[in-house]
Amino acid sequence: MAAVRDSKYYVDGILSQDLGVLSQAITLIESTRADHQVLAQAILSALMPKTGASFRLGITGVPGVGKSTFIESFGMAVIQQGHRLAVLAIDPSSAKSKGSILGDKTRMEKLSASDKAYIRPSPSAGYLGGVARASYQSMLLCEAAGFDFIMIETVGTGQSEITVANMTDFFLLLMLAGAGDELQGIKRGIMEMADALIITKADGDNLAKAKLARAEYAQAMHLFQTDEKAWIPRTGICSALQNEGIDSIYQMLREYKNAAIANNQFTQKRNAQQYDLLMSIIHTQMMNGFQQNAAIASQLKYLKEQIHFEPYQKAQELLALYYSTLAL
Amino acid sequence: MAAVRDSKYYVDGILSQDLGVLSQAITLIESTRADHQVLAQAILSALMPKTGASFRLGITGVPGVGKSTFIESFGMAVIQQGHRLAVLAIDPSSAKSKGSILGDKTRMEKLSASDKAYIRPSPSAGYLGGVARASYQSMLLCEAAGFDFIMIETVGTGQSEITVANMTDFFLLLMLAGAGDELQGIKRGIMEMADALIITKADGDNLAKAKLARAEYAQAMHLFQTDEKAWIPRTGICSALQNEGIDSIYQMLREYKNAAIANNQFTQKRNAQQYDLLMSIIHTQMMNGFQQNAAIASQLKYLKEQIHFEPYQKAQELLALYYSTLAL
Numbered sequence: 001m002a003a004v005r006d007s008k009y010y011v012d013g014i015l016s017q018d019l020g021v022l023s024q025a026i027t028l029i030e031s032t033r034a035d036h037q038v039l040a041q042a043i044l045s046a047l048m049p050k051t052g053a054s055f056r057l058g059i060t061g062v063p064g065v066g067k068s069t070f071i072e073s074f075g076m077a078v079i080q081q082g083h084r085l086a087v088l089a090i091d092p093s094s095a096k097s098k099g100s101i102l103g104d105k106t107r108m109e110k111l112s113a114s115d116k117a118y119i120r121p122s123p124s125a126g127y128l129g130g131v132a133r134a135s136y137q138s139m140l141l142c143e144a145a146g147f148d149f150i151m152i153e154t155v156g157t158g159q160s161e162i163t164v165a166n167m168t169d170f171f172l173l174l175m176l177a178g179a180g181d182e183l184q185g186i187k188r189g190i191m192e193m194a195d196a197l198i199i200t201k202a203d204g205d206n207l208a209k210a211k212l213a214r215a216e217y218a219q220a221m222h223l224f225q226t227d228e229k230a231w232i233p234r235t236g237i238c239s240a241l242q243n244e245g246i247d248s249i250y251q252m253l254r255e256y257k258n259a260a261i262a263n264n265q266f267t268q269k270r271n272a273q274q275y276d277l278l279m280s281i282i283h284t285q286m287m288n289g290f291q292q293n294a295a296i297a298s299q300l301k302y303l304k305e306q307i308h309f310e311p312y313q314k315a316q317e318l319l320a321l322y323y324s325t326l327a328l
Numbered sequence: 329m330a331a332v333r334d335s336k337y338y339v340d341g342i343l344s345q346d347l348g349v350l351s352q353a354i355t356l357i358e359s360t361r362a363d364h365q366v367l368a369q370a371i372l373s374a375l376m377p378k379t380g381a382s383f384r385l386g387i388t389g390v391p392g393v394g395k396s397t398f399i400e401s402f403g404m405a406v407i408q409q410g411h412r413l414a415v416l417a418i419d420p421s422s423a424k425s426k427g428s429i430l431g432d433k434t435r436m437e438k439l440s441a442s443d444k445a446y447i448r449p450s451p452s453a454g455y456l457g458g459v460a461r462a463s464y465q466s467m468l469l470c471e472a473a474g475f476d477f478i479m480i481e482t483v484g485t486g487q488s489e490i491t492v493a494n495m496t497d498f499f500l501l502l503m504l505a506g507a508g509d510e511l512q513g514i515k516r517g518i519m520e521m522a523d524a525l526i527i528t529k530a531d532g533d534n535l536a537k538a539k540l541a542r543a544e545y546a547q548a549m550h551l552f553q554t555d556e557k558a559w560i561p562r563t564g565i566c567s568a569l570q571n572e573g574i575d576s577i578y579q580m581l582r583e584y585k586n587a588a589i590a591n592n593q594f595t596q597k598r599n600a601q602q603y604d605l606l607m608s609i610i611h612t613q614m615m616n617g618f619q620q621n622a623a624i625a626s627q628l629k630y631l632k633e634q635i636h637f638e639p640y641q642k643a644q645e646l647l648a649l650y651y652s653t654l655a656l
Contacts, residue, residue, distance in 0.1 A: 044638050052636060133640055140638065189517060220548055274639055275632055279615075281643035286614050287607075304603055308376050310468065311602055312461055313369050315609035326654060 007042040014047060014145045019118055022145045026120060030134045044137055047144040054143045055257060058164040059153040061174030066200045066240060067153055068107040070174060073240035075151065077250050079116045083149040086142035089122035090135045090154045090164055118147060129284060132163045158190070165193045166273055169266065170256055173197045177206060177213035195233055196252060197221060202237035202245065210237045230265055231256060296322055335370040342375060342473045347446055350473045354448060358462045372465055375472040382471045383585060386492040387481040389502030394528045394568060395481055396435040398502060401568035403479065405578050407444045411477040414470035417450035418463045418482045418492055446475060457612065460491045493521040494601055497594065498584055501525045505534060505541035523561055524580060525549060530565035530573065538565045558593055559584060624650055
């Protein structure tokens with residue numbers, strides 16, 4: 001990467017909406033080098049007061065559902081509504097395919113060409129925790145750079161969806177009609193997290209199937225409804241190819257946002273997400289410290305193979321052992 | 329409670345299947361007194377090698393689904409198959425109703441009268457974590473006392489179901505036909521955890537509705553199937569009143585157990601449950617220690633109300649603060 005500058009360079013560049021500087025700053029965020037991390041944190045700290053003023057949309061769906069085409073089509077509709085759009089990705093598996101699901105920008109020709117859109121591929125490697133951190137912090141930088149609509153896309157693989165759902169205002173699940181649920185790799189819990197489920201490729205011979213699938217999913221999602229939830233998850237169909245149903249998705253999001261702001265859920269959800277993320281990072285780091293402790297690690301390895309131990313007592317023993325090593 | 333004896337008294341009594349002594353030992357487990365806890369742990373340690381040889385069945389369903397009637401009817405079928413049956417409960421809400429969902433033994437007349445059955449009401453108060461510990465350890469004592477079939481029942485309230493599902497070999501969800509999903513309080517995720525869903529009260533005018541409901545749930549549960557799972561969740565109907573469909577539930581459990589043993593899943597699931605429980609206790613205790621730390625607690629209170637902080641950086645600050653207080 002380019003020579004590292006001081007934090008003021010990045011902060012000023014991002015605030016003046018210089019996308020080259022934004023990209024450099026995101027590269028710092030993605031770097032695991034200690035000095036890069038220190039600099040990245042300084043940039044983030046300076047920019048925090050300028051973050052938060054975007055609509056954060058999470059998008060998931062398995063490969064083949066037409067995510068890129070959807071984002072291209074829906075993204076252009078978002079821009080036409082006057083937004084500046086940033087598209088990010090969380091794809092821990094992308095290391096395999098040597099790049100990002102967004103890497104092939106040729107699949108998003110119009111968006112790539114628009115000066116109202118910024119597309120940032122997923123880091124080309126990394127474990128989910130690291131990729132999640134990079135995406136979350138990149139989202140903050142994009143907001144500071146004046147992007148007021150953020151899309152974070154991921155693939156249908158379970159844990160990465162939870163991560164995206166927990167950092168966005170609205171979580172959109174894209175599905176194909178008639179591909180069979182198993183084929184679409186619906187994992188437990190993903191449908192439940194969705195604020196809306198949209199059947200893609202609802203055109204031509206596929207239209208009738210899409211309508212049927214929508215009705216089936218509407219019934220299935222009905223099972224997940226609880227009275228606690230102000231927003232009742234919706235279902236819909238769209239064709240990115242024919243630009244059908246795209247505008248109504250935008251209208252739905254606007255309706256959601258207005259309702260959530262009106263009943264104070266919008267800020268509450270953001271605050272809760274931020275606090276939960278904080279606690280989850282602390283949890284991960286504390287547990288990592290515990291599990292990587294040499295004395296503990298050898299005990300855990302042994303216990304994993306054992307049938308007969310009493311977990312409550314064993315927990316006390318291990319914690320006493322751990323804290324005794326910390327006190328040394 | 330009666331005067332406290334030494335651990336040998338309890339260990340010998342339990343191994344000789346003295347149910348009075350078993351009850352006294354469970355009372356020790358439920359006690360929060362430090363000396364009772366020390367004694368309870370000594371008893372558990374001595375008995376651990378004698379635990380594990382039971383089939384552990386979790387049962388849930390909202391009030392009104394007929395759980396007591398089902399357990400009475402199904403429990404008698406289990407006993408007729410030659411088992412000794414222990415029935416335990418996890419009901420953190422029972423403090424409200426001043427006693428247990430199993431407290432009214434008159435609803436289980438035959439079981440209560442059988443010398444092959446042991447029914448232990450849920451502790452009459454306590455937070456879920458404490459009730460869960462008591463139930464788990466009570467289950468171990470029942471196994472040491474020769475009970476080879478354990479039922480752990482709970483009410484349909486979310487977290488307690490997860491607790492029960494995570495400590496049993498098979499998780500059974502009881503449902504009513506035509507009560508409306510909302511009325512039955514299906515929480516997100518509970519249907520997904522079920523290894524089988526049984527519609528109760530499938531008799532008389534209700535039979536046709538029960539069959540229809542079963543078909544609907546079978547379709548909904550189909551959405552949760554993943555190829556990773558060896559066991560495909562089943563649906564069924566039963567009438568405890570007419571003793572219809574009760575034996576086939578027993579046959580299903582036997583089929584499950586045989587298949588799980590044959591493909592080695594039975595022991596694997598047990599080991600994984602035990603290890604996960606260990607890690608979850610450690611997690612809870614570490615996080616409690618963190619959150620109850622005075623310096624941390626005041627920061628967290630403040631952060632809960634804040635919109636703008638960067639969770640990754642804040643986590644580092646809080647952890648550094650916490651470990652600095654531990655080192656004092």
